[in-house]
Amino acid sequence: MAEYEPVIGFEIHAELATHSKIFCGCSTEPGAPPNTHTCPICLGLPGVLPVLNRTALEYGLKVALACHCSVPSPSIFERKNYYYPDLPKNYQISQKRSPIGLDGWFEFEVDGQPKRVSIIDIHLEEDAGKLIHPEERSAAGQSLVDFNRAGVPLLEIVSGPDLRSIAEAEAYMAGMRQLLLYLDVSHARMELGQIRFEANISVRPKGSTTLGKRVEVKNVNSFRTVTRAIEYEIDRQIEAYEQGERVLQETRLWDEARGMTVAMRSKEESHDYRYFPEPDLVPMVFTTEYLNGLLAQQPELPAARRTRFIEQFGLPAYDAAILTSEKAFADFIDAAVALGVSPKAVSNWMMGEMLRLLNERGLAPEAMPVQPRQLVELIALVEAGRINTTQAKKVFEEMFETGRDAEAIVQDRGFAQISDTSALEAIVDAVLTANPEPAARYAAGEDKPLGFLVGQVMRESRGQANAPMVNELLRRRLRGE
């Protein structure tokens, strides 16, 4: 069997996080009752005039600039004509000939290696409404339309077919989502449809430079399903080539229930969009000063932040990668360190307890209930010897559940570390009297019994003894060190 390699590219649609729609003042807030965020403009009534949202344009340009695109001037809007009930005007205002970004690139890491993907174009457009297909028998033959989403600003990012493995595809998707979050231009929550991935996939014999027939996969709504759909397509296409069958250039839908892609039935989809310039929107021209101003606002992007965490904070590369994978994590550690605590201490808490609890509760990083200040206070209590690390973990968990401060939890639960020498000496004495044999062995130079003796002291003190002090006391008492 010949060896094949997949060739994958993406069209990413991201809703921009503006307050109002791209061409009218209707709210973009998700979750509103049906058809409460509509007006004559986004309903496509005759005679209305769309006016471009300044922030939507800025957000789009920020992404184009971060992806090293050239920005054509003038950039224009065009009408993409097709009929579908979720599109009230029977055309979508989009960009084709002169979008806001052209010929850029995006770099990210795959297994620690840099990978660069070409960005063919980045353009602004308006989202469509939402279709609902009721299940009840009484609603047979009907679909329902909610136009709240119609006109929400969308940014489409089209990559070149430069990805060669599932791992690269996954890293690209994660990297692009991360970029949008870092630039603060989209909430990019996949489960809310705020970011959507359409992969185009072909396979070819390894070493070949020609491209096979590409298949576009739609209807994927989680990172996991995109990956599954790509895996399925690669296998299906290889199988077809092996059997001497043809792979058609087509759009296929992911069928979650059956775990496979299925060819779209309708042949309507003729891709005859007859783009022409939108006469209701005037061209946009950008001065170099304006674009440089936007570039100057660009925040520290993930790669730069990762490097800083390694070099300035002294974090291991792995920890730095995890903590920059989500903007919320990176912001958290920066905020905590700014309050004057060691980056390593913060990182240890985040990599351990915080990630564990977020995972267990199924919470997004942005929903993290503990504030940086609260963790800093907890770390301070440990460093001051007020509580030991076992107790601190319990405090952190309670803090995570209730949002209460460490000090209050420590008081309520009666957590206090016994660091008082005379109190510790009393417990140590009692333990030595009760365990003469291990004590004698340790005194005679054997190291092993020390752990057992410390453990006994911890048990006697119900976990509240200051462990380093107990060690020191035992050494002093039995070995005169």
Add this chain to the structure above:
Amino acid sequence: MALTREEVEHVALLSRLEFGEGEIERFTEQLNSILEHFTALQEADTSQISATTHVVPMLNVLRDDEARPSCTPDEALQNAPERSDDFFKVPRVVE
């Protein structure tokens, strides 16, 4: 550049227009005579003129990102051919 009957049928489909017997032929003829006028336009020398996408001498018309009140669902739906609660009701479209 004569337009064929098939091209006219295709454009009719894209425009969701249905024609009766004889109409396709008639429109093919009429559209072809309109297109002939464009051949006259194509003779004009445009080599010194840059492409125009817009006829109004305006650029960069933008509005601030402020949400404003929308229509009520009843206002939005008043021209809907059919409604179901606060939704527009349309013939079933599903893949």
